[in-house]
Structure formats: C-alpha cells, structure tokens
Amino acid sequence: AQSVTQPDIHITVSEGASLELRCNYSYGATPYLFWYVQSPGQGLQLLLKYFSGDTLVQGIKGFEAEFKRSQSSFNLRKPSVHWSDAAEYFCAVGTNDMRFGAGTRLTVKP
C-alpha cells in the first residue's frame, strides 16, 4: 500500500540552527517526491520537487532535500533556520495523484 510517513509531529529548533525534517515513503515504484510548506492561515506552497537525476535538489527559501532510494527517504534540510520558517511542512509523493504525510510542525525559538 502507498504511504507517506513523517515521523516527527513537532520539532523545535533555535534560530540559526540547522534543520532536518524526515520523510519516508512506501510506493510501488519511485514516485515523484515533493515538500510543501503551510504557514499559519496560508495555503500550501511548493518548496521543492524530485523527479529523477541528481538526488540532492534545491528549493526555495534556502531549503534542500536528498532522495535516498535505498532508504525510501526524502528528508528536507536547511543549514540555518530563520524565525519566518516556523510553519507546517508536508512531504508528498505520487505518480497519478499526490499523497501527503501527516506533516511536521516547526517551531523556531529566538
């Protein structure tokens, strides 16, 4: 069965610290992979996506993600978090349609 797992419901990091949000998936074949961000009261915004090729993809707002086929993972990273990064982050996978993880809520401490 297809599934997307974000193991961390809530993460708190200090401003300026590095960040890694985990995403694991179970799919019949390698799907397209995405990360979305949802700020409070805002819609979902696409951060980055992976189709094929280089397994390290760069996105907007300084985010990057690495696809690891052997681990069925697509973890999101940022070297230095800003207070404005506080939001809900969703990993999504799919081929014909997109299935989302439950999300990870990021809190940034001053």
Next chain:
Amino acid sequence: GAGVSQSPSNKVTEKGKDVELRCDPISGHTALYWYRQSLGQGLEFLIYFQGNSAPDKSGLPSDRFSAERTGGSVSTLTIQRTQQEDSAVYLCASSSSGVAYGYTFGSGTRLTVV
C-alpha cells in the same frame, strides 16, 4: 485566473444539511484535485479529475460525498447530510499536467458542521 480560487472561504452549516464547495482552477490546467485537511492532520486525498477521463474517486470517504467538474474547468464538491466529522478545511489544487509539475493549491474552504 492567476491562482486557484475556492468559495466560500468559510461555511458553517447545520448537521444534516447539504453543502456545495466550489473550486475554480487555473485556466488551462487539466488536472484538478480535492483534499481534506482535518485539524492537526495531513491532507487526505478525496478525488482527482484529469481532462476528460473518468475521475479517480477512490478517496471519497462515503457516498455522501460527490464531485463534478463541468466543462473541464470549475469543480463542485458536494457533501450531503453533513455530519460533525465532516468539519475540516477542504483544499482544491490544479496542475497543468498531473503530479509531475506539482500542484497549485487554493486557500481552501473551512467547513464547520454544528
């Protein structure tokens, strides 16, 4: 339009009433998706339209839920005999060619069933 437009933005309805939620996708986008986001939950896939193909209804939670897409553009999600567990934000997204290009999401309709 410039983005995906959903209406109404908020809807409060009494238990047992029917509601209709509207989605106006980006002009020219052939794919349209409905999701439901309950409080503190991820996005639950509901239904997917692609061009003139039969929609993928595999995510609809019960036969009280239905959706149509007229003329390959505007879509309406209908919930009949609403229940309190239907309270959620209903999100619509469109895409120029399916998953590969990512989705553009609307701002959603917050449905509250009282």
